[in-house]
Amino acid sequence: MRVYLAGPDVFLPDPLARAAALKAICARHGLVGVSPLDDLAGGDPADWAALPEAYRIARRNEAHIAGCAALVANLTPFRGPSADAGTVFELGFMRALGRPVFGWSNAAAPFAARTRAAFATTQAADGTWRDAEGLLVEDFAPLHDNLMIDGAIAASGGVLMARDLPRGAAWTSLDAFEACIQAAARTLKG
């Protein structure tokens, strides 16, 4: 069973080594991990040749997702309280295809707490929290990220595995990933 490995792992210093490490864990649980860095089987369609490189990458990732039975997303907070935008896009894409989506994260604090910690938020008389621009801080503890993300994972039959790790281990530890892959393997083969 092919599983798409969404995540900002592609931005790490050695993205090919990281992809190989993720795929090795998938293989250990009987799954085939598909990386955004993989070529498409048969190569890119000829009519993509005129597209800018960034758009070709986007099309290729969409095609990879469409060719997988499930998606496993690295939701570790990325340059802010939420997950990486590309990863979140891909999660929404797979959710609309009706297949299970899973998430893992190397931060366990809820979204609301992370947002309050990162921004100059103040509490209004009604108990709601607002940032310096007056925008509401979504507060559905213990959700891990925006409710569309947690909601999609739950609705699809997936799971979200979040571990409390020191920030220095955010991009190295694969314990939550392996737990997530184990759960995905059980769901897909169940």
Place this chain on the structure above:
Amino acid sequence: MRVYLAGPDVFLPDPLARAAALKAICARHGLVGVSPLDDLAGGDPADWAALPEAYRIARRNEAHIAGCAALVANLTPFRGPSADAGTVFELGFMRALGRPVFGWSNAAAPFAARTRAAFATTQAADGTWRDAEGLLVEDFAPLHDNLMIDGAIAASGGVLMARDLPRGAAWTSLDAFEACIQAAARTLKG
């Protein structure tokens, strides 16, 4: 034609007034704007009653999107260089349904420039930029956000309208929104 209005507009101080303003602009261009705050026609399905509120909202938004002909996303940078995570999820969801997705933003600077400005980035000998955790800054100028977002809009036949406004007007000006709705109306009726 029904158009889903994705965006962090729901977090503004008066979200119902904001939704009404967006819908009025849609109506002016012959479109029906659907807000995440709208009830579902016929109400929520009975089997959602046991779900936590956050998950019911997520399901409702997915149902709204599935009932629309296109999606128009407010991609104004939200608490960081990227758009709001829920908005990005919804864009990916609609893209997978194969319908046109549009974006508007009250910030015109490219994603790479915004990211470099917001984070302690350094340039490596090979010319790439990296943040303090060593992760690459995606650098496909003039893209407005992560390549999955810009790529999906282009591939779907949509457009992305970004305006250069002072940050104080980021959550008030609707000029870019109206230009985007005008383009969506042309595409949907064309």
